[in-house]
Amino acid sequence: MASVTLGKVEKAYDGLKTVHGIDLEIADGEFIVLVGPSGCGKSTTLRMIAGLETVTGGEVAIGGRRVNELQPGERDIAMVFQNYALYPHLSVAENIVFGLKLRKVPKADIESRLKRTAEILGLEQYLDRKPRQLSGGQRQRVAMGRALIRNPAVFLFDEPLSNLDAKLRVQMRTEIKELHARIPTTTIYVTHDQIEAMTLADRVVVMNKGRIEQVAAPEELYQRPATRFVAGFIGSPGMNFFSVTIEAGGSELVLKLPDGQSLAVPDSRRALFAPHVGAQMLIGIRPEHFSAPAESAANTLDIVATLVEPLGMDTLVHFRMNGTDAVARLLPMPGLNAGASLKLAVDMAKVHLLDPKTDAVLG
Numbered sequence: 001m002a003s004v005t006l007g008k009v010e011k012a013y014d015g016l017k018t019v020h021g022i023d024l025e026i027a028d029g030e031f032i033v034l035v036g037p038s039g040c041g042k043s044t045t046l047r048m049i050a051g052l053e054t055v056t057g058g059e060v061a062i063g064g065r066r067v068n069e070l071q072p073g074e075r076d077i078a079m080v081f082q083n084y085a086l087y088p089h090l091s092v093a094e095n096i097v098f099g100l101k102l103r104k105v106p107k108a109d110i111e112s113r114l115k116r117t118a119e120i121l122g123l124e125q126y127l128d129r130k131p132r133q134l135s136g137g138q139r140q141r142v143a144m145g146r147a148l149i150r151n152p153a154v155f156l157f158d159e160p161l162s163n164l165d166a167k168l169r170v171q172m173r174t175e176i177k178e179l180h181a182r183i184p185t186t187t188i189y190v191t192h193d194q195i196e197a198m199t200l201a202d203r204v205v206v207m208n209k210g211r212i213e214q215v216a217a218p219e220e221l222y223q224r225p226a227t228r229f230v231a232g233f234i235g236s237p238g239m240n241f242f243s244v245t246i247e248a249g250g251s252e253l254v255l256k257l258p259d260g261q262s263l264a265v266p267d268s269r270r271a272l273f274a275p276h277v278g279a280q281m282l283i284g285i286r287p288e289h290f291s292a293p294a295e296s297a298a299n300t301l302d303i304v305a306t307l308v309e310p311l312g313m314d315t316l317v318h319f320r321m322n323g324t325d326a327v328a329r330l331l332p333m334p335g336l337n338a339g340a341s342l343k344l345a346v347d348m349a350k351v352h353l354l355d356p357k358t359d360a361v362l363g
Helices: 042-050 092-102 107-121 136-148 166-182 194-200 218-223 228-233 267-276
Strands: 004-013 016-026 031-035 057-062 077-080 154-158 186-191 203-208 211-216 240-249 252-256 262-264 280-285 300-310 315-321 324-330 341-346 352-354
Touching (some): 004 042, 016 057, 042 077, 042 154, 042 203, 077 136, 092 136, 107 166, 166 194, 186 194, 203 228, 228 352, 240 324
Parallel strands (some): 031 203, 154 186
Antiparallel strands (some): 240 280, 280 352, 300 341
16 A cells, blocks of 8 residues: 655646646545546546656655656556456456466466455456456456456546446445455545545545645535535535625624525624625525425525426425526425425525635635
8 A cells, every 4th residue: 555645746738737736645545536527637637646647747656656757557556447448358357367467476376366356346256257248337346356456555446437327336336435444555536426426535636627626524525615616516416606795784694685585694603704794795505404494484585496306305496596596405395396486494504605706615
């Protein structure tokens, strides 16, 4: 196992930068997930760590050793790809041990490693089969086995589950998490799926436009996002944002929306909002922090549903507020249809305040 360090790492194609001087420290044995939308630079960053892309600027170090000039085979890493990259004419066993044979590892060592790897991944009964005889999940386990058998210092995963259906993705997420618990090798995992990121990672690296927006544990990303991008990207559905003016009315602070509706700031949040009295700010409300209120509830908004999605255990209610699309996640509401008027209570203890000029989350 080994630590991985990125220092001011850049990547440019024909002078156009796609990764902008990122810094990242990954501890020995840590499971790090790089997440972000398509084109944010996460796969390029992973490929620079692997040696599949040259580093335009900065330094990549594995186990304290600079590896910028080393070939992929000299970096003591193993990579699992999205498309499995299995040899169709070889059996499962031959695919798994292929790299060891190239390195002329002794036959007895290969056999013992194959046995252990097949047991860990539940592949014992498939060793004589060809890849075409396997399901997608089984092929991905073979690809993982080929990486695992090498005992590398670092595992690299490049969107390994994107070709699987939803049920298999959940199953494979569980298997990858259990595998890391058993064999805590340093792991760097790339995905565009924030649910994968939140369920797998010790820490999540949120990337946007070739830069790191925030690095934090999953719960911290959800509870304390640093920027509007992170706040909107983490969560399913993402956070809603509304423009408000902060007004002082006697001893109260009020968040006034453009349509005249208002929300009262509780005393527990006064210190956050008070410095911005008179200013136009943004507030962020997660869909799950709305609820259908009791008749006497304070801090409610009147809305008209534009779309209703019954999901069984809850209901997503879409609406527009001052020209902004928003969504609330509520308890099941049988019979609710688009066009219905209803009130939504807001959990003011969970409302975030953002600076509209910098997109920074202030609290």
